[in-house]
Amino acid sequence: MTKNSPSKVTMEKMVSLCKRRGFIFQSSEIYGGLGSCWDYGPLGIELKRNIKEAWWRSMVRNRDDVVGLDSAILMAPQVWVASGHAQGFTDPLVECRKCHLRYRADTVQDDKCPSCGGELTEPRQFNLMFKTFMGPVEDSASLVYLRPETAQGIFVNFQNVQVALRKKLPFGIAQIGKSFRNEITPGNFVFRTREFEQMEMEFFVKPGTDQQWFSYWVEQRLNWYQELGIKPQNIRLRPHGRDELAHYASCCSDVEYLFPMGWSELEGIADRGDFDLAQHAKHSGKSLEYFDEESGEHYIPHVIEPSAGVDRSALAFLLDSYDEEADKDGTRVVLRLHPALAPIKVAVLPLSRKEELAKVAREVHADLRNCFMTQYDDTQSIGRRYRRQDEVGTPFCVTVDFQSLEDHQATIRERDSMAQIRVPLAKLKQTLVTKLGGETFGTQQLWSSTAKDAGQTTSA
């Protein structure tokens, strides 16, 4: 077993850690839970925010050719007719004639209900979109859907954004937001849920340049996960076979992660051609053509779409960073999260609760919290506090001890190596900024590449 291999962690262990340490709780737990909905606790929300922030930084902020958008979850119902979701976003379902449980047709063998052995119906198409009603009257005229993807909000705003920002091809529009799918077989913790968050970008290109941009985005997206710490042996690309492609897509590759249940999709990157814009032009009656000043042509741009899930990414980063190692008290559990993703960057730990120590520690904390997401912890022994921070992936602990009162220095302890260095209080903040950015700690090279701006102002 290699160090940090995914086999060290089962999904059960991860679910338990997430609950115990405040990452993820089951939704409505005190009422017995609600099927496949999850609530992100204080640490989970920081992790999710950091993932979204890292995506936004790489997709929008650090680029000249991509801009952002936040479109509404509720959209005109015609959008879903034009996109094909109203007719085609379906799974074939079978129902047990006895206990009435429903299953996705491709998940049952031998025509018997897996629960009670009853006879199953013929498969029927089931639409995965959640319905609700807009306004006071619940009739078919007021029917609206909760969006099953964020992408359509981008397509219907293509022209608004292009004109307002005077964007020239190629350019992209990125969006992060909630999506809803009434999945038939949700499960595997937050891997497949009915309410989830997506990070999607539609990159509009001149027809004929699709292949070059498709290859570019596949490489960019795979690198993004690896730069944030996913081990190369746990991530791969899987190009779709001809028979798997949606009718409008000319090529598609999934980024897959080796989850405990096996290789599964983390993100899909597709060349969607002009399908979406052409459909919206047809159904809305509005021209969505682009005027190419260079060539003097009018055409509908083609689209390359990298579409990722925040929740699946969070799960992959948690699983991949999980490690256990033997120590004198048994087992040390540590999340070796990239510092840009770690929910807490720095924990401040006074060695004792004595007032003279606590005063200095609180001053240190007040100074650091302006700069990083921090936590102040003065409960239980210092050893247990270190272990707690290791288990939630905190890269650095700052310990204030009695000697600090005399020499005005504190100890910085690094999570992965457990190495400690002594630093003047006046230099703590700068030292931590540098170290969170990937400088060597003792003899060890800490994080590289994208860690550069990790330690700055990701705090809430």
Ligand code: ATP
């Ligand atoms: P799958 O085949 O696993 O159902 P999909 O191909 O339908 O996924 P897309 O429509 O391509 O997924 O959505 C893009 C991304 O959104 C997925 O790669 C995934 O990360 C995320 N996603 C989609 N459905 C869910 C879900 N039910 N729960 C959590 N994340 C999801």
